[in-house]
Amino acid sequence: MRGGGLKLYAILYLAFLYAPIVLLPLFAFNDGTIIAFPLQGFTLGWFAALLETPALHEATLNSLIIAVSVALLATSLGLFAARAATRYRFPGKPGILGFIMLPLVLPEVIVAISLLAVLMQLGLDSGLWTIILGHTLLCMPFSIAILQGSFANMDQSLEEAAIDLGETPVSTFRLVTLPLVLPGIIASLLICFTISLDEFIIAFFLSGNEPTLPVYLWGQLRFPARLPVVMALGTILVALSVLLLVVAEIFRRRGLRRAGLEDTGGFL
Numbered sequence: 001m002r003g004g005g006l007k008l009y010a011i012l013y014l015a016f017l018y019a020p021i022v023l024l025p026l027f028a029f030n031d032g033t034i035i036a037f038p039l040q041g042f043t044l045g046w047f048a049a050l051l052e053t054p055a056l057h058e059a060t061l062n063s064l065i066i067a068v069s070v071a072l073l074a075t076s077l078g079l080f081a082a083r084a085a086t087r088y089r090f091p092g093k094p095g096i097l098g099f100i101m102l103p104l105v106l107p108e109v110i111v112a113i114s115l116l117a118v119l120m121q122l123g124l125d126s127g128l129w130t131i132i133l134g135h136t137l138l139c140m141p142f143s144i145a146i147l148q149g150s151f152a153n154m155d156q157s158l159e160e161a162a163i164d165l166g167e168t169p170v171s172t173f174r175l176v177t178l179p180l181v182l183p184g185i186i187a188s189l190l191i192c193f194t195i196s197l198d199e200f201i202i203a204f205f206l207s208g209n210e211p212t213l214p215v216y217l218w219g220q221l222r223f224p225a226r227l228p229v230v231m232a233l234g235t236i237l238v239a240l241s242v243l244l245l246v247v248a249e250i251f252r253r254r255g256l257r258r259a260g261l262e263d264t265g266g267f268l
Contacts, residue, residue: 028235069132183251
């Protein structure tokens with residue numbers, strides 16, 4: 001009975017969580033501006049309207065620039081932090097790692113307001129670069145968590161053997177370590193890209209006059225006639241996010257198989 005109740009709770013929870021996402025494409029293909037049942041017909045016109053909106057194109061370009069920059073920056077910093085966390089001992093290590101992972105538990109609105117206050121005190125203008133810094137701060141803990149697993153699953157004796165055979169620490173990292181943790185690096189890049197592309201709160205506070213795609217979508221919600229176009233764009237974003245997560249999970253599992261370890265669960 002207890003197991004059946006837990007299963008029912010899980011089903012209801014997932015239904016409540018994902019039902020709006022299921023409804024999103026239904027209204028995106030609906031030939032009508034009113035978001036309500038019954039549906040009025042099938043159309044691709046709302047997706048075609050996306051190609052005729054210059055402001056949308058600019059916001060999309062901004063989001064792509066930010067997401068690519070954040071993915072590269074957060075993964076690079078996460079690679080060094082994860083390497084230090086799994087291979088070295090140093091004073092204050094638990095406290096330093098806990099401080100780095102703090103954005104995982106802090107409310108995003110607190111992080112956004114704090115960053116905005118710092119920028120105002122320094123007299124700096126908001127823009128794409130401020131969003132990149134904020135998103136990097138947010139994405140680094142995810143990158144470190146992924147790459148720590150990759151380093152922890154790698155046999156350290158392989159690095160020791162390479163050094164014994166005459167390789168330098170730099171060449172050992174490039175020729176031995178990097179190929180073994182490459183699936184984790186790719187997974188980190190994809191996860192950070194997805195998080196940055198979808199993030200709204202930090203971008204809302206720090207975007208200035210250069211809105212990202214989520215901020216642009218928020219602005220369009222004030223106009224009821226634009227809602228079907230927003231839902232069409234939301235459908236594309238959901239599909240892209242799911243695709244990136246699936247690819248990241250594939251690379252994560254490939255890394256575990258290469259290391260000869262059992263998969264105990266991941267993104268999917």
